Amino acid sequence: MEFQSVLLSVLFIAGTILLALAVYFTMRRLVGDNFETDTETLAGSVIFRVSALHGLILALVFAQELVAYDQLQTNLVREATAIADIYNDIRRYDTDVEEDVQAALSAYVRVVIEEEWALLADQQASSGQGWVLREQVYNALLDLTPDTPRQATLRDHMLYKIQLIAELRQERENTASHSISPLFWAASLIGIVLVTIPYFIFKPTKLHIALLSVYGGFTGLVMYTIFAFSDPFDDPGALRPVAFERLLETEIGDS
Structure with missing residues (x-):
């Protein structure tokens, strides 16, 4: 490559x-x-004006693609942070579904790294399994019944984070389909x-x-x-999901 x-x-x-x-x-x-003597003056004027417009076109598109590339990197960090937050908050919540939620989050991270990244490069689409795992976590969080203000706060925070994950997944797929x-x-x-x-x-x-x-x-x-x-998912400008890879180096990778 x-x-x-x-x-x-x-x-x-x-x-x-x-x-x-x-x-x-x-x-x-x-x-x-x-050509006449004054042709040099006219040619110089044309060169200046056309090259300025040409340079502007290249600069604007270059800046647009760079911003999108940087935004994807930022979103990956946000999504990885959201996953880590849910993983830790479900432990603080102290519920019987803790292990199931943590296992689903761990599997989700692996799917993004091992399956989804290649799909985004080849088919410009997210992994269906990634959405299934996200929904599994979302439904488990929806079924939680808080008994204390602490649990209510944790549940609201986790629900916000799992909804954020869905938004970031959609943005990632939109980035992949962009050309x-x-x-x-x-x-x-x-x-x-x-x-x-x-x-x-x-x-x-x-x-x-x-x-x-x-x-x-x-x-x-x-x-x-x-x-x-x-195309940040394929060569030559392929962006690795480093934020997700680092999650697997933590206890999330052991679940």
């Missing part, structure tokens, strides 16, 4: 470099040096073409070709990063 990620990044970068150079040399062949619109990729590639066209005014020296390659390569790198962040 790591090799494939490296290969994909090379393809993105090399592809945008080749696209930029192909457009440049095509324009040089079509126009050559047959970047083909219009963005089209706009990105067209932007490279439009930014590169006015560069025909510069002669194809080694330095000019190198600088144009730097532009194309960096644009490809940004596009690759956006692509990686767009």
